[in-house]
Each structure stands twice: as structure tokens, then as C-alpha cells.
Amino acid sequence: MTTLLGFLGVLAALLVAAFAARAAGQRTSNAYLRDMTFAGAFGWMLLLAALAGGVYLYAFVDGAVFFRWAVQFFAVAAVAAFLFRLAGRSVGTEATKKGFRQMPLTASFGLLTILLYALTAILAPLLAPYGQSEVVGTVNMLPGGDPATGGDPAHPLGTDQIGRDLLSRLIYGAQNTVGIAFATTCIAFFVGGALGFLAATIGGWFDNILSRAVDVLMAIPSLIFALLLMTIASAWAGNQQWQLTLYMIFIIALIDSTRVFRLARAVGQNIVVMDYIEAAKLRGEGLSYLIFREILPNATAPLLAEFGLRFCFVFLTIAALSFLGVGIQPPLADWGTMVRDLAQFINFAAFSPLAAALPLMAAGAIALLTVAVNFVVDWVLHRSSGLKD
Amino acid sequence: MSNVLRIILQRLALGLLTLFVVSVVIFAAVNLLPGDFAQVILGQGATPQAVESIRRDLGLDQPVVLRYFDWLGGALTGDLGTSFAQANFASFVGEGAARGTTVMQQIAPRFANTMFLAGVTALIAVPFAVGLGILAALYRNTAFDKGANVFALTSISSPEFFLAYVLILFLAVLNPILPSLSNIYAGMGLGERLERTLLPALTLTLVVTAHMMRMTRAAIINLLASPYIEMARLKGMSPMRVIVKHALPNALAPIINVIAINLAYLITGVVVVEVVFVYPGIGQLFVDSVKIRDIPVVQACCLIFAAAYILLNLVADILSILSNPRLRHPK
Numbered sequence: 058m059t060t061l062l063g064f065l066g067v068l069a070a071l072l073v074a075a076f077a078a079r080a081a082g083q084r085t086s087n088a089y090l091r092d093m094t095f096a097g098a099f100g101w102m103l104l105l106a107a108l109a110g111g112v113y114l115y116a117f118v119d120g121a122v123f124f125r126w127a128v129q130f131f132a133v134a135a136v137a138a139f140l141f142r143l144a145g146r147s148v149g150t151e152a153t154k155k156g157f158r159q160m161p162l163t164a165s166f167g168l169l170t171i172l173l174y175a176l177t178a179i180l181a182p183l184l185a186p187y188g189q190s191e192v193v194g195t196v197n198m199l200p201g202g203d204p205a206t207g208g209d210p211a212h213p214l215g216t217d218q219i220g221r222d223l224l225s226r227l228i229y230g231a232q233n234t235v236g237i238a239f240a241t242t243c244i245a246f247f248v249g250g251a252l253g254f255l256a257a258t259i260g261g262w263f264d265n266i267l268s269r270a271v272d273v274l275m276a277i278p279s280l281i282f283a284l285l286l287m288t289i290a291s292a293w294a295g296n297q298q299w300q301l302t303l304y305m306i307f308i309i310a311l312i313d314s315t316r317v318f319r320l321a322r323a324v325g326q327n328i329v330v331m332d333y334i335e336a337a338k339l340r341g342e343g344l345s346y347l348i349f350r351e352i353l354p355n356a357t358a359p360l361l362a363e364f365g366l367r368f369c370f371v372f373l374t375i376a377a378l379s380f381l382g383v384g385i386q387p388p389l390a391d392w393g394t395m396v397r398d399l400a401q402f403i404n405f406a407a408f409s410p411l412a413a414a415l416p417l418m419a420a421g422a423i424a425l426l427t428v429a430v431n432f433v434v435d436w437v438l439h440r441s442s443g444l445k446d
Numbered sequence: 447m448s449n450v451l452r453i454i455l456q457r458l459a460l461g462l463l464t465l466f467v468v469s470v471v472i473f474a475a476v477n478l479l480p481g482d483f484a485q486v487i488l489g490q491g492a493t494p495q496a497v498e499s500i501r502r503d504l505g506l507d508q509p510v511v512l513r514y515f516d517w518l519g520g521a522l523t524g525d526l527g528t529s530f531a532q533a534n535f536a537s538f539v540g541e542g543a544a545r546g547t548t549v550m551q552q553i554a555p556r557f558a559n560t561m562f563l564a565g566v567t568a569l570i571a572v573p574f575a576v577g578l579g580i581l582a583a584l585y586r587n588t589a590f591d592k593g594a595n596v597f598a599l600t601s602i603s604s605p606e607f608f609l610a611y612v613l614i615l616f617l618a619v620l621n622p623i624l625p626s627l628s629n630i631y632a633g634m635g636l637g638e639r640l641e642r643t644l645l646p647a648l649t650l651t652l653v654v655t656a657h658m659m660r661m662t663r664a665a666i667i668n669l670l671a672s673p674y675i676e677m678a679r680l681k682g683m684s685p686m687r688v689i690v691k692h693a694l695p696n697a698l699a700p701i702i703n704v705i706a707i708n709l710a711y712l713i714t715g716v717v718v719v720e721v722v723f724v725y726p727g728i729g730q731l732f733v734d735s736v737k738i739r740d741i742p743v744v745q746a747c748c749l750i751f752a753a754a755y756i757l758l759n760l761v762a763d764i765l766s767i768l769s770n771p772r773l774r775h776p777k
Contacts, residue, residue, distance in 0.1 A: 060623065096686075100590055123615070163596070273467045276759075280714040281732075281751045285475060288736045288744050369603060376605050377718050381733050396607055400722075403611055404626075406619045413615060420608035427603035435599070 071106055075099040122410040138166035160436065167432030174231055174426055181232040186211070187222040189229035189390040196220045200411045214415065217398060223415065226390035230419065233389045234379075235426065237302070238372040241310045245371065246364060249314030253321025254348050254356075257329055268322070271315045279312050279370075280377060286312075287383045298386035305375070305384055313371055320363050324356045358441045365434035369427045376423045395419040454764055461760040468752045469521070473514050476745055521749060524550055527742040529735070549746045553728060557750065559630060560720070560727035563650070564712050566643050571651040571658070572705055578655070579662025579701075584689055586667060598656035606715055610649045610722040617645060628725040646723045653715050654708040661704040665697035699769035706762030710755050 079098040082090035114121045115128055142165040145157030157165070177184060187193050193216065200215035200223070214223040256264040274282070290304035328334065329352070337351055378384030379393025387394070399416040406413035508516070520527065529549050582594045601609065618626035628642045666689060669675060678688045717729035724730070728747055735743035 096585075100585070100588075104589070120620070123620075273464070273471060276464050276468050276756055277471070277748070277752045278710075278714045278755045280717060281748055281755075284717070284732065284736050285472065285744060285748045288739055288741070289475060292739055373603075373605050377607070380605070380607050380718065381721060381736075383733075383736055393605075396611070400611065403615055404619055406615055413619070416611055417608070417615065420605060420611060424600075424604035424608045427605075428600055431599050431603045 067106070071099065071102045075102045078102060120407075123406075123414070126414070134166055135162065138162050138169055141165050141169040159440075163432040164436035167429040167436070170425060170429035171433065174235055174429075177228060177231040178235050179232075181228050185222075185225035185228040187225040189226055189233075190221065190388045191225075192220045193222050199409060200415060201409070214418075215412070217395075221390075223395075223399075226395060227392075227418065227422070229390040230392040230395060230422065233385060234376065234392045234423070235372070237306060237385060238368060238375050241306045241375065242313070242364065242368045242371045244306065244310035245313040245317055245367065246360075248310065249317025250321045250360065252314070253318040254325045254352055255344075256318070256322045257325025258344060258347055258352070264322075267318070271318050274312070274315045275319075280374060282312055283308055283374060283378060284381075284383065287378065291383065298388065302384075302386050302389070305378065309371055309374055309378075313367060313374075316370075317363065317367060320359065321356070324359050325352055328352050328355050358437075362434050362438050362441070365430050365437070369430050372423065372427060392419040392423050450768065453767055457760060457764055457767075461756055465753055465756050468756070469518060469749060470514070472745060472748050472752070473517060476741055477510060517745075521746070527746070529740050529743045549742050552731065552743065553746060553750070555632065556726055556728045556731050559725065560716060560729065562639070563643055563646055563720075563725060563727060564709070564716065566640065566647040567650040567654070567712060568709060570647060571654050571708075574651065575655040575658035576662050576701065576705075579659040580666065580689060580694070582659065582663040583666035583670075583693075584685055586663070591663075594659065598660050601652045602656040606649065606653055606718040607722050609652045610646070610719055613645055613649055613652075614722075617648075626723070628723040630726055643725075646719045646725050649719050649722075650712060650715055653719075654712055657711075658701075658704055658708050662697070662701050665700040666693050669693045669696055699766050702769065703762045703766045706758050706765065710758035710762075713751055713754050713758075 075095060075098040078101070079093055079095055082093055082098070085091060111124075111128070114124050118124075139162065142157055142160055142162065145160075145165070146154055148154075149157075160168075193212070196216060196218055198209060198212055198216040198220075200213065212222050212224065214227065217223055217226065252267055256267050277285075286308045287301075287305060290308060291301055294300040294304060334347065334351055337347060342351075375384055376393040379391050380397050382394075382397065384393055385391040396416045396419045399419065402412045402415050403417075404413075517527070525548070527549050529552060578594060582591045585591055614626045617624050624645045625642055626645065628646055630639060630642055670693060675688060675692055678692045679685075683691075716727065717733060719725070720727045720729035721733055728750065731743065732747040732751075734740075735747065
């Protein structure tokens, strides 16, 4: 109740301040200040209040550890993205330099993040201090590496419920979660893209049968369908954990290939009515020539953007399945499973903020990559469509 | 008018057909199980005799097509069978395997809970998203618009459990305003119930708001170039009035469409969020049954989710036809 009253009080104060600021602005000769609307003045007041509140929280409130971390993270990310863009403008070929010159900061941040994730995934065995399923220390060791609170400098993020090093598992998670999602997306694209182009080129009954089948599969929500098929897969796999992971890859690839099929077919259909396709057909070119030499090169831009978005969806589905306990199976380190296993640490936020941050780190690693991919896809779509608004 | 009615009936028939085919897919998928239900129920300790008796109890000795229509007929009349866990328990107690609590009895209260959660979410999310979208269209290309865009992109891209745990951290653990577990039971007061539903509802709001907001903004901005908007502006109307009185009614069709589609999306999101908050809804029952391979429950939940999804998409389809004269009177 007091929170609500406080909120309303701040709102009223802001409204009064905005009114006063506007009245003062109308007396000046500056055109922008004189013609400012009340809503505009309120927006500026809101921004000022948010800034003041942020500075107060950052500097004077001891409990706002998470806020401080978030601000520091944003600052580091912004500076890194800026430096990355600066480096991209002076290194590389003429074409990449031009790309970097026109790039917004969000896209350069996205590119940098994707690059870092890829490097972490490839170099995981070198970066991680321990193996991903190696039991190395006492169980549930607190993070921070401070011996006074029961930590160990050798395990900066502590250990999990059976004594595995969490830092190593976080790093290996990049390899497993991202790698599996990437492989799944590739399979979905290969199957969906190939069938979509075939349906567009051949048409007729082939197109009809495939399209109706895809319509039916798309009528079931994807996560629900994935869970249903995973139930059956878990019966097939028995106690073979790695088999279940393999089945999951194929199940999600199947479900997502329907979406790719839709797009590939739509894009392909727009291309097959072109005159150059007609000409190629009259020349007597075969199906593979038509698809690989005529359709594919003209469909690259939308398909690439779709690949980014599809990767996000696959990645989030796999993370959700793992979080629910039916996705990537235990010996492999995986972010979704880690969130579930570490979730109860969040209740200790008041005593050990770092411990409470552990599940958020794993979940945030997932969120950060999807945000980065979305930033890049947004920029690519914006550039290829030539949109200005 | 009869034209509209015919289109709606056509869509309804198409929706029913889709639902029928989907039920075939669900049934067929489950029948891909190695061995059959009887072995799944009994697990390791299956003797040929016990398997035979359970097969007879469940009617598994019948041909597949007959069993499908039996299941479908049961589902239509509200009989979704008995869950394996319950059947196991009943046979342990000494009743017949086909008795015990039915799936229907298990699902009905949870279905009501899930509908309550979805309803609360919709009540918060729809006005919030549409309002934010209108504001973003009004102040397009300003810092506010860009901030709203980044917020939308971030909340679309984050997994539901990330948003859920961030909300738990700030609203339940660091500042204990709301309970972090949604412990809901029958006969609870509405106020208390709302309080415990609020945190999952807020999480789902964050998940669905972004898309609705961006579509509202895009739909309104699309219209701003039209001559009648320019006319209204030249008359000296305030920008807010131009958007709310002139642009919004014409942008209603795509907005209603995207709201319905997002409510359909809620159905998927609800599964993860219910598990995070231990909310006693249908999504949690579904996940638990998937883990213990309780086929009748999985089948029933899957059918309900698919039916709700198809229904909402159908509503979106019909509403967009009704609100667009060009679709109402096709040439």
C-alpha cells in the first residue's frame, strides 16, 4: 500500500514539475523549449527522475547490488560494441569496412556477442578449468572464492549440488546448448528449405500434399507438440540418455522445418514465375540447376534473416525443454538444466547476491545470445529492405 | 449478411476439420510407442499374464481404427480415460485398472486455474500493450519509441523462465511484495487468489506485450500517411486525438488479430511459467505427465492445448474478416 502511495506521489510530483518546466520554457526564446508539449515536458522530467533515481541507487543504496551489476554490464557492453565497430571500420576488406560504417551500435554489439559465443563454444575445452561432468570439490560451495564464507579461489562460481565446477559448466554450456541448437537449425533448414523449393518448382500434387501436411503440423503449438513427441522418444530411448538428446534434435528439427518450408515455398513461388526461370526451363535445364543456380541465389537474403530468427526459436525451445527436464540430458552441461538445478539459490539473494545471480547467469546467457541475434537480424532486414522508418 | 454467415460457417467447418486431423496426428504419434501401453504401465515387472489383463481392460486388443474412434467419442463426451498413475494406484488398492480418478476429474479444476491465469494476463497485457503501442506511434522516432523498441526486442528474445526469475528476484525475494509460489486451492478468496496469480501473470504479460505493442505501432504508423489523417491534422486536431479517433478504428483489424494470436501464444508460454511458479494449472500437469510417460493425460492435455490454439486462431481469422469490408464482400 505504501509502495502504491509512493508511486502515485512521485507521479504527481513529476506532473507538477513538467507543468512548471513547460511554463518556464514558454517564456524563453529557444524555439524547442517554447513549443514543447506537456507530454514532451513530462517525458523529459521522467527521464531526469529516472537518471536521478539511478544515480542514487548506484551510489548510495548498499542493497542495490544487482542494479550496480546491470549498470556496469551495460557500460562495458556499450564501450565494447563501440570499440568493435571502430576496429571493424579500419580492419578488413572495403566491403566489410563499409558495412561497419553504416552499422548501428546495437548491431555491432550483436555481432561482437555472437563472435564471443562462437569462440567460447569452440575453445570450451581450453577455457574451462575443469571437465563438464568432473566432480571436483565439496557440494554446493558458495561462489566468490572467499575462504571466509566457505568458498575456494579455484572455483570462482562455486560448485553445484554434486560438486561440479560451475564456471566450467557455464563455459561448456556454450558448446552444448548453442552447438545443439545450431545443428538443429541446420537440419531444419536443410529439410524445410529443400522441400519448400521442390514444392515451389514442381508444384501440383507434390506441393498440395506437402502443404496440407505442414498445415496440420503447424496447427499444434510447437512446444506442446515437442513435449508430446519427447514423451514417445523417451520411451524409445529407454535409459540411453544420449539417444534422447539425439531424438530431441530430430524432433525439434522436424517441427521447425515446417516453418522453414512455408517461407522457402513462398519465396520460391515468387521466384519461379520470373522470366529467367522460364528461359532456363526452355533451355532444358534440369531441376537441380533450377534450384541451386537460379532460385537459391535469389532467395539468400530472406533465408539468411529467417535462419537467424529460426535459430532463436530453436534455441529457446531447447532451453525450455531442458528447463522442464526433458531436453538435453544430464552428463552434458546445459544452460536450461542449470537454471532449473540452481533456481532455489535465488532465495538467498539477501545474503549472497552472487549465489542468487547463478541461475540468472545461465538464463541470461540464453537471453543475451537471442537478443544479440535479434539485433543483427533487425539490422540485416532493415538494410536489405531499404526501410527508413 | 448471409455472405458473412457463409464465410464464418466455412471457417468453422475448416477449424473442425483441422481439429479432427490434429486429433488423428496426436493419436497416431502416441501409437508409435514401442510395445504398448500395457508394458509402459507395468514397466520392468511385466508378466505376460498381467500385460494380457491390462490390454483387455484398456481395450488394446481392438484394432487401431476402432480404438481411435472410441477415444475420440470418449473425448467428445468428456471421458478422457484414466491416467496410468491413477490406474496403477487403483489396482494396487484393489479396484479394477479402469477405475480410479479419471483424467477428466484431474484436468477440470486445473483447466479452470489456467483459464484464470490467462484471463488475468489478458486483462493486464492487452490495455498495456495497446496503450504502449499508441504512445510509441504518437512519439515515433523519439527516445521513448526507441526505448520501447529495445524493451520489446529484449522481452521477446528472453526465455520465459529468465523473465520469471528476474521478477521473482526483485518482487518476491529482495522486496517481498508478492509471493513467489502460486499456491492456489479450491475455495480461496478472489483477492488472495489474484495476489498469488499476479507474479505469473506479470511474467506472461512481459512475454506477450512486446509483439502486440510492435504490431499496434506498425498498424497505426501504416495509416498515418493516408489523406484523411492529413486532413484531420490540417484541421488543427491534436496528435493524440488524430491517432485515437481517426487512426485507431481503422487499425483495429490487425490489432485484434495480433491480440488473438498472442493469446494463442500464451497457451505455449503458460507451460513454462506454471512450472516456475508451481501454479496448479494444466501446463504443470502436462509436464509432470510427460516426465512419467502417463499417456492418457499427455494425450488429453495435448488435445486441449491444440483445440484452444485452433479456436483462438479461428477467432482471429473470423474477426479480421468481419472488420475488413474487402474481405467481407469478396469479388
